[in-house]
Amino acid sequence: TLFTAPDFDGHERVIFVTDAATGLRAIVAIHNTSLGPALGGCRMWSYAHEADAIADALRLSRAMTYKAALAGLALGGGKSVILGDPARHKSPELFRAFGRAVDALGGRYIVAEDVGTTVEDMDAVRTQTSHVGGISAGVGDPSPKTAAGVLIAMKAAWRHMTGSDCMDGVRVAIQGLGHVGASLARMLSVEGARLVVSDIDTDRAQSVAVETGATRASPDAIHRADADIFAPCAMGAGLDDATIPELRVRLVCGAANNQLAKARHGEALRARGVVYVPDYLANAGGLIEVARTALGYDAAEADARRARIADTVGEILARAEREGRATSDIADRIAEERFARA
Numbered sequence: 001t002l003f004t005a006p007d008f009d010g011h012e013r014v015i016f017v018t019d020a021a022t023g024l025r026a027i028v029a030i031h032n033t034s035l036g037p038a039l040g041g042c043r044m045w046s047y048a049h050e051a052d053a054i055a056d057a058l059r060l061s062r063a064m065t066y067k068a069a070l071a072g073l074a075l076g077g078g079k080s081v082i083l084g085d086p087a088r089h090k091s092p093e094l095f096r097a098f099g100r101a102v103d104a105l106g107g108r109y110i111v112a113e114d115v116g117t118t119v120e121d122m123d124a125v126r127t128q129t130s131h132v133g134g135i136s137a138g139v140g141d142p143s144p145k146t147a148a149g150v151l152i153a154m155k156a157a158w159r160h161m162t163g164s165d166c167m168d169g170v171r172v173a174i175q176g177l178g179h180v181g182a183s184l185a186r187m188l189s190v191e192g193a194r195l196v197v198s199d200i201d202t203d204r205a206q207s208v209a210v211e212t213g214a215t216r217a218s219p220d221a222i223h224r225a226d227a228d229i230f231a232p233c234a235m236g237a238g239l240d241d242a243t244i245p246e247l248r249v250r251l252v253c254g255a256a257n258n259q260l261a262k263a264r265h266g267e268a269l270r271a272r273g274v275v276y277v278p279d280y281l282a283n284a285g286g287l288i289e290v291a292r293t294a295l296g297y298d299a300a301e302a303d304a305r306r307a308r309i310a311d312t313v314g315e316i317l318a319r320a321e322r323e324g325r326a327t328s329d330i331a332d333r334i335a336e337e338r339f340a341r342a
């Protein structure tokens with residue numbers, strides 16, 4: 001069913017990797033390399049079904065192609081998933097075996113960390129291949145830079161909507177307080193935003209709430225918090241037929257990949273009068289950092305490229321209003337034009 005799977009979008013290569021000695025089971029999906037090598041993180045997750053892992057790899061790798069193209073990077077899109085519970089099934093040997101599989105792709109795919117994997121894991125990958133970003137000897141954990149990019153995107157959208165990008169007193173609901181969400185919460189709290197936060201990990205939610213002065217909401221209620229902005233920073237597909245009608249915010253802007261359950265939910269948000277910053281635009285800050293090694297630019301250039309996220313947000317929001325179309329559709333078209341032309 002792979003070639004007719006709904007998430008299969010003409011991917012160039014999808015590779016299944018196993019290693020009996022370490023129990024490694026992984027999928028590497030290379031979506032498109034017309035702009036350059038496919039760069040994308042490795043997610044480790046205990047998927048309920050193998051089909052979920054395949055769908056995740058296909059959707060995430062496709063989003064990376066769009067993300068790189070919209071960020072103006074000479075990179076393609078790819079992503080990998082390791083099937084397993086990061087808390088129980090990790091070992092340096094497993095990541096070394098995975099590193100050998102990445103190396104066998106000869107640079108066509110460049111890996112980095114994602115949900116469930118860390119800088120330490122990428123260091124183990126690095127012992128077997130040079131085609132890895134986000135290692136301790138390189139840029140390290142990109143999450144704070146992802147959060148910085150989300151904040152840039154959020155302020156640009158808020159400025160577009162209200163004329164001001166001052167976050168003082170603005171009410172922001174953050175779903176997921178992991179590497180990116182917690183970092184975003186700290187940055188917003190420094191800027192005076194009033195936060196309501198949620199995580200399925202209640203200890204984490206409590207510690208971030210105490211640190212940032214946020215109030216807490218339950219995981220099933222955070223999307224309908226009485227706030228101005230909703231920032232999804234957990235897993236994807238949270239914006240769907242059930243949650244969109246319940247939103248009370250004016251703006252959705254967060255780090256999670258693949259926030260729209262279906263492409264049509266971009267239009268559903270527009271129809272409800274909710275401004276949506278396309279996820280792969282808002283969360284490109286980490287990719288821009290990880291790409292430094294592969295594309296050879298320095299930290300200052302990475303900051304400049306992240307700052308340009310604001311310009312792209314402004315352009316896309318303005319064009320969406322002019323044309324009466326969903327921001328997600330506009331972003332997709334711009335990205336597609338870029339990688340189709342290459």
Ligand code: NAI
Nearest residue numbers: 143146176178179180199200219233234255256257283286
């Ligand atoms: P993480 O694994 O560190 O954090 C995710 C957090 O979400 C965890 O604390 C988890 O307990 C929580 N969570 C899961 N389901 C939840 C739910 N239903 N309600 C509330 N909380 C829930 O992951 P990280 O790195 O912070 O990434 C977050 C999202 O941003 C992911 O979708 C990831 O793909 C995306 N992203 C991350 C980047 C990065 O630099 N780390 C870059 C671009 C995108």
